[in-house]
Amino acid sequence: MSKTLSHLDWLEAEAIHIMREVAGQCSNPALLFSGGKDSVCLLRLAEKAFRPGRFPFPLVHIDTGHNYKEVTDFRDKRAAELGERLIVRSVEDSMKRGTVVLKSPLEPRNKHQSVTLLETIAEFEFDCCIGGARRDEEKARAKERIFSFRDEFGQWDPKNQRPELWDLYNARAFKGENIRAFPISNWTELDVWQYIEREGLELPSIYFAHQRPIVVKNGLLQPITDVTPLKDGEVAETMTVRFRTVGDITCTAPVESGASSIRQIIEETAATTVTERGQTRLDDQTSEASMEQRKKEGYF
Amino acid sequence: MGANEIQDHGVLRFLTCGSVDDGKSTLIGRLLFDTKTILVDTLNAIERTSKKRGMEAVDLSLLTDGLQAEREQGITIDVAYRYYSTGTRKYIIADAPGHEQYTRNMVTAASTANLAVILIDARKGMLTQTRRHSYLANLVGIPHLLVAINKMDLVDYDQATYEKIKADYLAFAAQIGLKDVRFIPMSALNGDMIVDRGEKLDWYDGPTLLEILEAAPCAHGENGGDRDERFRFPVQFVCRPQDSANPELHDYRGFMGRVSSGIIAKGDAITVLPSGATSKVKDIQIYGQSLPEAHADQSVTILLEDEVDISRGDMIVRSDAQPTTTKQIDAMLCWLSETPLDKARKYVVRHTSRESKAILSGIEYRLDINSLEKQSADKLAVNDIAKVSIKLAQPLAVDPYTENRATGAFIVIDESTNNTVGAGMILQAN
Numbered sequence: 001m002s003k004t005l006s007h008l009d010w011l012e013a014e015a016i017h018i019m020r021e022v023a024g025q026c027s028n029p030a031l032l033f034s035g036g037k038d039s040v041c042l043l044r045l046a047e048k049a050f051r052p053g054r055f056p057f058p059l060v061h062i063d064t065g066h067n068y069k070e071v072t073d074f075r076d077k078r079a080a081e082l083g084e085r086l087i088v089r090s091v092e093d094s095m096k097r098g099t100v101v102l103k104s105p106l107e108p109r110n111k112h113q114s115v116t117l118l119e120t121i122a123e124f125e126f127d128c129c130i131g132g133a134r135r136d137e138e139k140a141r142a143k144e145r146i147f148s149f150r151d152e153f154g155q156w157d158p159k160n161q162r163p164e165l166w167d168l169y170n171a172r173a174f175k176g177e178n179i180r181a182f183p184i185s186n187w188t189e190l191d192v193w194q195y196i197e198r199e200g201l202e203l204p205s206i207y208f209a210h211q212r213p214i215v216v217k218n219g220l221l222q223p224i225t226d227v228t229p230l231k232d233g234e235v236a237e238t239m240t241v242r243f244r245t246v247g248d249i250t251c252t253a254p255v256e257s258g259a260s261s262i263r264q265i266i267e268e269t270a271a272t273t274v275t276e277r278g279q280t281r282l283d284d285q286t287s288e289a290s291m292e293q294r295k296k297e298g299y300f
Numbered sequence: 301m302g303a304n305e306i307q308d309h310g311v312l313r314f315l316t317c318g319s320v321d322d323g324k325s326t327l328i329g330r331l332l333f334d335t336k337t338i339l340v341d342t343l344n345a346i347e348r349t350s351k352k353r354g355m356e357a358v359d360l361s362l363l364t365d366g367l368q369a370e371r372e373q374g375i376t377i378d379v380a381y382r383y384y385s386t387g388t389r390k391y392i393i394a395d396a397p398g399h400e401q402y403t404r405n406m407v408t409a410a411s412t413a414n415l416a417v418i419l420i421d422a423r424k425g426m427l428t429q430t431r432r433h434s435y436l437a438n439l440v441g442i443p444h445l446l447v448a449i450n451k452m453d454l455v456d457y458d459q460a461t462y463e464k465i466k467a468d469y470l471a472f473a474a475q476i477g478l479k480d481v482r483f484i485p486m487s488a489l490n491g492d493m494i495v496d497r498g499e500k501l502d503w504y505d506g507p508t509l510l511e512i513l514e515a516a517p518c519a520h521g522e523n524g525g526d527r528d529e530r531f532r533f534p535v536q537f538v539c540r541p542q543d544s545a546n547p548e549l550h551d552y553r554g555f556m557g558r559v560s561s562g563i564i565a566k567g568d569a570i571t572v573l574p575s576g577a578t579s580k581v582k583d584i585q586i587y588g589q590s591l592p593e594a595h596a597d598q599s600v601t602i603l604l605e606d607e608v609d610i611s612r613g614d615m616i617v618r619s620d621a622q623p624t625t626t627k628q629i630d631a632m633l634c635w636l637s638e639t640p641l642d643k644a645r646k647y648v649v650r651h652t653s654r655e656s657k658a659i660l661s662g663i664e665y666r667l668d669i670n671s672l673e674k675q676s677a678d679k680l681a682v683n684d685i686a687k688v689s690i691k692l693a694q695p696l697a698v699d700p701y702t703e704n705r706a707t708g709a710f711i712v713i714d715e716s717t718n719n720t721v722g723a724g725m726i727l728q729a730n
Binding site: 188 | 310380383385390536552554556588599612636652706713723
């Protein structure tokens with residue numbers, strides 16, 4: 001007689017199945033690991049999918065050069081603990097090569113990650129990249145497949161996606177093309193936090209309440225850092241904040257919060273009134289369709 | 301497990317089908333809104349858009365408009381997935397558009413759903429598309445249908461109208477052999493009988509939509525839910541960590557996969573298909589933990605007593621309940637590609653974790669999805685559904701789709717484009 005799997009057990013089993021399909025169908029995959037909470041879950045899922053063996057893929061991070069040190073240190077530590085290979089490629093290298101040209105020196109580099117990611121895919125001839133994107137994050141993602149096909153320019157064509165039925169995934173791609181596989185597509189932000197709690201996963205410290213100099217702009221909290229300095233006329237104040245999502249410093253805002261444990265974060269998340277991206281991603285606000293636009297251009 | 305998981309009733313995946321005017325987007329918007337899934341910034345965005353389009357009230361249907369092209373054209377062009385949770389259960393809604401590419405989209409959305417909500421406009425009653433949606437839901441093996449008779453506010457919440465539509469539907473349901481059908485009157489616009497009962501439908505004493513969803517069996521529920529009880533385990537990956545420094549792992553051979561159906565316990569006698577090799581289960585593991593048994597939907601690693609040659613694409617089953625191993629199948633095939641089926645060409649069939657070259661040689665009939673008439677056909681175009689016979693280069697271990705969705709389903713891949721061009725449901729092995 002079968003038992004009912006709890007929702008976390010079900011989501012975990014589905015994600016493990018997806019990772020094993022990548023390993024079974026693709027000859028040279030990679031797992032994108034940033035040190036952020038979603039990719040921390042991916043690492044635990046990979047452990048559950050492949051231990052006692054090694055991961056059948058390296059970990060890859062595309063570093064914008066504008067990441068919090070707490071996060072990149074955590075990234076390196078976690079990869080070392082797991083004994084898995086970590087490949088880091090930097091947007092700044094693409095700038096040196098001239099493939100990324102900035103309009104202004106301190107502009108957000110999130111969109112430039114696409115260029116470096118595609119260069120990294122070409123360098124290592126990866127045929128599939130496993131990523132931690134979720135369908136609840138943004139409108140365009142709600143329609144993206146779990147195995148999402150990208151052409152040789154890394155472009156996603158939302159109107160011409162492969163049908164995806166049952167759990168029969170099609171990871172086929174010709175040379176130069178690429179598959180992005182999203183094992184936690186069906187997870188919500190709350191599922192992620194509940195999983196982190198259940199599994200006792202470690203996170204970079206900036207996910208928890210800490211004090212930091214902040215300028216409030218248009219309702220969003222802008223941290224004061226080397227790459228986001230105080231401008232004339234602005235006044236910084238010290239606030240107690242935490243990050244709901246960690247990305248490029250120039251476009252990731254923290255939220256005011258005293259939550260210092262996973263449990264407190266879960267309680268806040270369950271009671272929150274603003275979406276993760278709406279509250280914290282400065283780059284998604286530009287236009288209603290900005291994520292879709294970036295994905296078409298090869299963004300992760 | 302934490303105290304917050306005591307009442308966890310797992311995941312229910314359901315599908316909503318209806319046409320542009322049936323109020324499907326409004327229904328989903330209402331479910332998300334009334335379960336407090338919609339957050340303030342999202343609501344602000346749709347308020348702005350509603351105003352921009354000159355509407356007075358907030359248009360909840362805007363919540364499910366996804367892509368830029370759809371927003372521009374005011375249509376829905378692809379299956380979208382939505383999420384909400386009630387505290388006791390997590391829900392995944394597959395939102396299938398009703399008009400364009402309806403067959404392809406509906407079959408896709410239905411393939412992972414365990415319940416379908418079929419919307420009927422109370423003013424219009426049963427339409428051709430109601431029959432079409434019901435037939436497809438049944439074809440793809442959704443065990444539970446919920447007929448939502450919507451827009452009751454526009455017929456003055458009239459009980460006789462509701463009863464008439466219900467009687468019409470039941471007559472049709474008997475005709476095509478639908479088993480578990482339930483009915484509910486509602487107004488998605490006003491929120492009557494979705495999450496709250498409202499005040500206008502006092503004559504209806506059944507459960508609200510959300511109450512039905514909360515109580516619906518999920519595929520992986522108690523007693524196997526709606527699932528075949530026979531153990532099926534397609535092998536996805538073989539773990540051989542020989543290079544490990546740990547000498548205990550030198551002979552480790554773990555067969556990794558997800559239990560498609562049924563249950564397996566340590567000591568059970570198993571058979572490997574298609575080879576027919578036999579052994580016994582030595583251990584079931586996940587992440588260093590040894591489990592006494594594994595059941596449907598769990599992703600595990602199985603170790604066997606004997607050294608058996610097993611690779612990806614093989615299936616481990618219990619020796620006392622085996623599927624049919626065959627190189628010739630009959631199936632209902634839904635064609636998904638703009639490029640028509642070419643009977644002379646070879647395609648690839650992917651079934652569980654196995655692939656085989658295939659020739660889709662015989663089209664017995666094509667089904668007219670509106671009249672449900674069987675027509676003779678020589679080729680298949682996009683959105684066509686047909687009964688076909690298929691010759692396979694490699695043997696597959698199959699069950700009829702009506703008995704087991706996991707081992708009865710397959711997709712067809714065109715190797716010249718790598719696209720998924722067909723979805724099949726096995727009727728029988730020949």
